Amino acid sequence: MNYYPPCPQPEKVIGLTPHSDGVGLTILLQVNEVEGLQIKKDGMWVPVKPLPNAFIVNIGDMLQIITNGIYKSIEHRVMVNSEKERISIATFHTSRHDGVVAPASSLITEKIPARFKSINIKDYTEPIC
């Protein structure tokens, strides 16, 4: 669960710094429907407007690797609001800890080589866990 308290000078702080999620999929609920989440599209930060009772499904780095880059792991950040607190719940869906993530063999052809190396999840997640 993420809690972003209101800040009278929101332009001077950042709720969550720019990042991509390292997992396969993130399912996110913007609990109290306060804006703040932004994604980077064509070099610009674009707000993701909360929709009532809707989840945001975010592609993470692992799914980008498995799909050999067909699905992109989006860079995102969270800004704070001057008056309202913001609450979100993120559930991260990932591979087993002793697994290996690599581009799916069915997506590799002579014309489209693997764009990513095969990665041991343990080596990938240990530095951040």
Ligand SMILES: O=C(O)CCC(=O)C(=O)O
């Ligand atoms: O609070 C949000 O809307 C996004 C949270 C997030 O990006 C994360 O927990 O990785």
Ligand SMILES: [Fe+2]
């Ligand atoms: Fe995230």
